[in-house]
Amino acid sequence: MSGLRYVYAVCHPYESPLQRQLSGVSGAPPKRLTHHGLVAVVSTVPEHEFTEEALRANLEDLDWLTATARAHQQVIDALTAVTSPLPLRLATVFRDDSGVRSMIEAREEELRRVLDRLAGRVEWGVKVYVEKPPESSDDSRAGRPPAKAASGRDYLRRRRDQTRAHDDVWQRASEFSDRLHATLSAFAEDSRMHAPQNAALSGATGRNVLNAAYLVPRADSEEFVELVDREKDDVPGIRVELTGPWAAYSFAGEFSEDPGVES
Amino acid sequence: MTVVERREIALVDLLDRLLAGGVVVKGDITLRIADVDLVRIDLNALISSVNEQVPSPWGDSP
Numbered sequence: 001m002s003g004l005r006y007v008y009a010v011c012h013p014y015e016s017p018l019q020r021q022l023s024g025v026s027g028a029p030p031k032r033l034t035h036h037g038l039v040a041v042v043s044t045v046p047e048h049e050f051t052e053e054a055l056r057a058n059l060e061d062l063d064w065l066t067a068t069a070r071a072h073q074q075v076i077d078a079l080t081a082v083t084s085p086l087p088l089r090l091a092t093v094f095r096d097d098s099g100v101r102s103m104i105e106a107r108e109e110e111l112r113r114v115l116d117r118l119a120g121r122v123e124w125g126v127k128v129y130v131e132k133p134p135e136s137s138d139d140s141r142a143g144r145p146p147a148k149a150a151s152g153r154d155y156l157r158r159r160r161d162q163t164r165a166h167d168d169v170w171q172r173a174s175e176f177s178d179r180l181h182a183t184l185s186a187f188a189e190d191s192r193m194h195a196p197q198n199a200a201l202s203g204a205t206g207r208n209v210l211n212a213a214y215l216v217p218r219a220d221s222e223e224f225v226e227l228v229d230r231e232k233d234d235v236p237g238i239r240v241e242l243t244g245p246w247a248a249y250s251f252a253g254e255f256s257e258d259p260g261v262e263s
Numbered sequence: 264m265t266v267v268e269r270r271e272i273a274l275v276d277l278l279d280r281l282l283a284g285g286v287v288v289k290g291d292i293t294l295r296i297a298d299v300d301l302v303r304i305d306l307n308a309l310i311s312s313v314n315e316q317v318p319s320p321w322g323d324s325p
Contacts, residue, residue, distance in 0.1 A: 010286070069277050089285035103288050114286065125276060194279045202275040211279070243276050249284035 003044040005094045008075045009085035010104070010111050011039045012119070016082040025071040035101045036108055041079060042100060050093045080247045084119050086111065087247050114252060122245035124214045124224055126184060127197070129206035129239040130173040169237040176238055177210040180231050187227055188214035192250040206239060213250035221245055
């Protein structure tokens with residue numbers, strides 16, 4: 001029994017070797033399997049971890065999921081350094097090499113089309129969080145010291161501003177996110193929305209209100225990053241986080257019914 | 264590119280992509296991980312298990 005074949009990605013043939021010492025899911029090194037001029041990057045995984053029943057249980061095992069996701073990402077990351085891989089969904093497993101070859105034959109046309117579409121592109125992730133408004137944010141924003149109110153009217157206004165600040169932050173965050181997304185979408189070739197992240201899962205402070213992915217030519221990445229940097233301003237109570245560059249995970253699976261992609 | 268520090272990738276960002284992104288091809292054994300609902304359920308189960316663990320395994324190191 002030689003184990004199963006875990007497939008990380010499909011690529012056009014690439015010249016450079018992957019970094020040495022790279023280990024895949026379950027520790028075995030990834031290898032190339034070339035078929036019909038396409039390269040599947042695969043490694044051997046133990047069968048007992050990847051039966052349907054085991055997989056179902058393993059996905060709820062945080063340690064297993066973490067190790068598997070990170071190992072998968074490491075291989076994709078190494079591939080991203082030498083080519084533009086088409087990443088596969090986590091835990092795509094075949095019985096043997098011939099199963100992988102059959103898959104390539106069956107999906108060859110679509111794989112080529114998506115690979116061509118993603119060639120030279122990377123994905124950037126942008127998230128917007130709303131944080132609790134800081135005390136006296138209005139004062140500090142205006143560059144004034146939180147001095148004593150000059151009059152009762154000033155005092156009341158200040159109080160009102162403070163209690164309103166919280167509601168305003170939500171309103172501002174929503175407008176800010178819409179604006180940011182519009183700007184970034186106009187620059188990027190494509191975009192995808194992910195569901196907002198649960199704070200319990202992410203450990204991030206504040207509430208995630210935008211969780212988007214943008215497809216950007218690798219050559220334009222620096223400009224994209226600068227654009228995000230410029231747009232994120234310093235809006236009180238709002239935090240912008242950028243992740244990437246990623247392989248184009250979020251854009252890999254959605255071209256099937258989209259034949260008319262213009263270039 | 265100097266603007267972005269290469270910090271350790273947060274597990275949630277990774278799972279957004281690995282469980283909801285990527286090409287779905289029918290493996291020989293693959294369970295229906297393509298089914299996002301199933302994934303959501305799994306993640307909900309995870310949240311409760313995370314809360315019992317200290318420290319959070321995906322918290323950023325200081």
